[in-house]
Amino acid sequence: MRPENPVFIPGPTNMPEVLRRACDMPTLDHRSAAWGEILRPALAGVARVIEAPADARVLLFPATGTAGWEAALANTLSPGDRVLACENGMFSRRWIAMARALGLEVEELRVPWGEGLPAQRMGEVLAADRGHAIKAVLATHNETATGVVSDIGAIRAAMDAAGHPALLFVDGVSSIGSMPFRMGAWGVDVAVTGSQKGFMLPAGLAILDFRAMAAATEGGGFPYTPPVGLISGLKLSCELLLGEGMEAVFARHRRIAGGVRAAVAGWGLSLCAARPEWRSETVSAVRTPEGFDAGRIVTHAAERYGVAFGVGLGDVAGKVFRIGHLGLLSDVQALAGIATAEMVMADLGLPVRLGSGVAAAQEHYRASAAAMAAAA
Amino acid sequence: MRPENPVFIPGPTNMPEVLRRACDMPTLDHRSAAWGEILRPALAGVARVIEAPADARVLLFPATGTAGWEAALANTLSPGDRVLACENGMFSRRWIAMARALGLEVEELRVPWGEGLPAQRMGEVLAADRGHAIKAVLATHNETATGVVSDIGAIRAAMDAAGHPALLFVDGVSSIGSMPFRMGAWGVDVAVTGSQKGFMLPAGLAILDFRAMAAATEGGGFPYTPPVGLISGLKLSCELLLGEGMEAVFARHRRIAGGVRAAVAGWGLSLCAARPEWRSETVSAVRTPEGFDAGRIVTHAAERYGVAFGVGLGDVAGKVFRIGHLGLLSDVQALAGIATAEMVMADLGLPVRLGSGVAAAQEHYRASAAAMAAAA
């Protein structure tokens, strides 16, 4: 990788320098008042970014997103509890495995990778669970492996239609801060994310938001040395996102993603996401022709042009390569990634015409930039 | 706190700017080869810093030291297992509580806070455990609450004398990287520390070292997004420590600590550590006169002079204040802390003569600096 090139992996994202600097703090006595001046707005900022209801409570701790999932499950459910989940990609698969490892009984649905979560089928399962043995529904909002976003509001609607009291747990790791996430409106009980995606920070901070009803433990205080720098960065990240306006942030991601999707169409390729409504605004998984190992694209891009794309994972390993387009990324920088992908595919003998994806993306970016300029 | 003043808390420590910069990296694709160039030397460096045996295995993960303890216990012991531990301060107390929360049965010894761990008594308990029901001995190398270091080698000798096969777990959070820690020579099976003490890094990284026999889980790879920056900092931290030479690092801490202890004697006060051999080189807990609330010193120092000292914890809350002297700290900066403590105690009416502690520390630092200059 060349440090002057942006990365095109679906997180960790390219980080604004101001956020990196906010993280890089000299030592602060975390028992001093100054610490509260950092922590409080960080917590409040996260709540606003995810549109948490007033009674929600944000927890931050130095951990991976995976540990965040574990903390969410372990602090609210008990071994033997039954949960409903559906695998539609690698990350939902891992969450199901973790739930089992924690002793939960998983009522597991499956849809083909590339599809969104089946709200209707989930509702049917819940309706059939008259005894309310199912304590929680686990939903992956944005499947990073397939570039598929699911309709969490529809799942909530299905739960409500079934009159089922299960808690709704949502993995928002690769959606929160980049795509609409309406914790309150969607009735999400526990939301999980990390610092290294939409918040554009280094990895290392798990971010959880519990509705009061879901919070089994009463937190308060940090009974350990907090990662002051990361939380200082989180405070500023929320300020930047909220200062831009969350709807503007979402529109920006949608615009960048639109150009990437136009390029994919320009190349004559298709997305892993099977339907338009499932297309993620943060990552596109691009299907390569049958018989071609998509992993070669990622390796060649790294070795020859110093650019990082994402490999396919699990069931779509070798079948897709992924272009991350979340976090700090402009239209101009997206074009650099698209142009690189074209060079790579041409180098590897795929029938992609140089400039074809770029031109399609340029049309998209020109039109949307003109519309923004006209609106301003 | 004023940012131009060093902190005198027992961790997180003052950080060298080069380490902060090593942590502050642009996004790196952690699936690229560049990541290995950071991770491998970081792991090898930690092993050298703690003098790990060849078969030991270092684990790094984004977590607090507390979570590091938990991971150490949870990955090697099972609920119902019996462990031997001794409370001699706040951090040993917390570890015992955690062990119980994990379902372990704790054979608990107690000594007064201010004393080191009783190797002989521990040996007697082990000798009496003829059935070897005790699976592990938990030892806090340096009690940060009392400024007491314990003789881990003596505990190992007692274990060996008893012919007992229990594992030896050592909390080296506030000793590793600052005081001698001979994992191999002491037969330590699991050592735990964090990034924010002797390694002089931001908080957020748990560092564990398992001997092969203790490693229940076979790790390898990072099944999640690693905290690349912190581990990049850890790599450089190890290079700095090993480049200086660990014995030189230990001597430096001993020298700085010696000046602080001379100042305490100059003030006519005493340490919480009950005997000279228990005096920590990383933190001094200073007993204040009967009837005086030691916490006022910490508050007043912060409010009036912008300097952070450590409060007393647990059984010695209000009875001691703590001066941290680990990590990046020169003799000159230690004198600033000592001079500040003098002003604070005088402000609060304690019978401390201005300049008395400073002069005692100056004598210590002059003599030791002269000896170093003569040796060089």
Next chain:
Amino acid sequence: MRPENPVFIPGPTNMPEVLRRACDMPTLDHRSAAWGEILRPALAGVARVIEAPADARVLLFPATGTAGWEAALANTLSPGDRVLACENGMFSRRWIAMARALGLEVEELRVPWGEGLPAQRMGEVLAADRGHAIKAVLATHNETATGVVSDIGAIRAAMDAAGHPALLFVDGVSSIGSMPFRMGAWGVDVAVTGSQKGFMLPAGLAILDFRAMAAATEGGGFPYTPPVGLISGLKLSCELLLGEGMEAVFARHRRIAGGVRAAVAGWGLSLCAARPEWRSETVSAVRTPEGFDAGRIVTHAAERYGVAFGVGLGDVAGKVFRIGHLGLLSDVQALAGIATAEMVMADLGLPVRLGSGVAAAQEHYRASAAAMAAAA
């Protein structure tokens, strides 16, 4: 301008983060030995980068490149002295004006902007100056306004053929560190540059190199507070350039420039540089169609896409826009700039097909990357 986009101005260049950090130093006592450890390798590094002869002497001082020119002239020539110079762009024009302001008599030649310096005509003037009234020849190695590089070796050859003893002053501001500059081989007596171009540092440091015969003043020491940070950056910049190898650095710039020129041809446009041998490797001045104000491209790129290109200056104002391609810039980032220029020209109604320049540049970068990979 958006901070995530590279700049495409012909200096100051995009700066590697390591160089910015090397400049950002805490206060150093510049009377301490540590200062020599920075200054000496910086001076030696500059001498190596420009292939200075052994008797040359590098001077550094906080100043603009313009002040560097002034210092070069003022310290070696006296009012009334005669110099030979040729205007072929904005920067040569300014140098001539400065020489006059300093009281020098300028024998001025002119060639059309877009042409290189006329070595043959210069030789003829010198041959005719039998009394050797001309004390110095002023030559602009790379005309930043027109993207024209001149053959300094040919000028030296013409001077030698004329048997003329005049000194040879060369403005290498936008060439040194990016294009071959052979101070010794070309018999350059005084070379002038600044920190913000090939050295990829912030502006603020003038860099002069005098051959012994030209050095009227005996310097030594800094009789003022030196800009320690900038010179620390210069030290590292030289290490990076020399570590890569100057020929590799030149090849890298040639490669990036080649892609930009391919794109210009792909657009059906032409360069200001009138002949291939005059094409600069650091900046391309692109002629726009008759009747179109080229400045609009620069304004529109900045306002709509947050990308900085260079405007036309002086006689070519409104007729060209400039793409800087020196300093930190990869093929991938150059494609971002090319794609942006395409969008801008299309937005402004110029008959440029989207993707046309990108595809031409991609071909160039693919082929050259493949050749490099094959060679490695």
Next chain:
Amino acid sequence: MRPENPVFIPGPTNMPEVLRRACDMPTLDHRSAAWGEILRPALAGVARVIEAPADARVLLFPATGTAGWEAALANTLSPGDRVLACENGMFSRRWIAMARALGLEVEELRVPWGEGLPAQRMGEVLAADRGHAIKAVLATHNETATGVVSDIGAIRAAMDAAGHPALLFVDGVSSIGSMPFRMGAWGVDVAVTGSQKGFMLPAGLAILDFRAMAAATEGGGFPYTPPVGLISGLKLSCELLLGEGMEAVFARHRRIAGGVRAAVAGWGLSLCAARPEWRSETVSAVRTPEGFDAGRIVTHAAERYGVAFGVGLGDVAGKVFRIGHLGLLSDVQALAGIATAEMVMADLGLPVRLGSGVAAAQEHYRASAAAMAAAA
């Protein structure tokens, strides 16, 4: 020098990290609008910091303070012009030498080093100059070599009393931003300073302020690449100073200086400044006993304790050492410097009792901190 220790030289000063960061900017196109957003408040801020009259004009350029002096003289006076100046230290001596080098005729007064400028004598000379041949009075506000501040208001009063129209040039390099400087009230026509003293920035920026009547040249715009980062730092520096309030800034320097002077008295030594009203708030030159080479203190402090003090210059070389106390420096850090000086003097056999200066300074800082707390 050890990087964890503050410096105690009279500039460059210890720099707040926020200012260093403000200077460390990625490349900005200085022809873009963003540049004006940096430059304008920087210029306005400087004018407010020095209490410039409304018609004054601030000039910034990458240069040393020395070059700033030269620019001030060269742009307002002509060779042959007569100026009045008085040597009372090294920097006034240098300014006189420079004026002569520029062809000015200097009417030179002298007072012993350690005294302030003699306003009355200067007035007498001006009164005697009935033909107003003297075009300018050159005054060094704060003599950094001797730690002597002069009364510029008194010089203006003497000029006015003499009814003399000469311009008043003031070197405020080591006073502006730290001690009261009332450009308007004092009728200063040209004020000169640099970035590396009261503004707490890296060296490299000359800062000039001309009253309209003194400004021979009409500037405007930067006809060269400006040092964007330094000026960005200057903008923030002014914001910090003005945000704190200039009178509070002055009081802070006075308080820190007071502790240093108390320490000097505690050591039984005296200042170079011959009278209390001449004592500088930014630097103290401390006289050492007859027959002792004061330079040894500076060398020993650097070598043994890694701390930088200032040597004596010119006529007081070997007779004084200097403690800088301007810029970022707390009472606590000043005590570190005082304690170090004590150790050094004791090491070198001077009859200084350890803790004596520290205790005197502690009394000063305790009392003033208590007064501030009471006022707040």
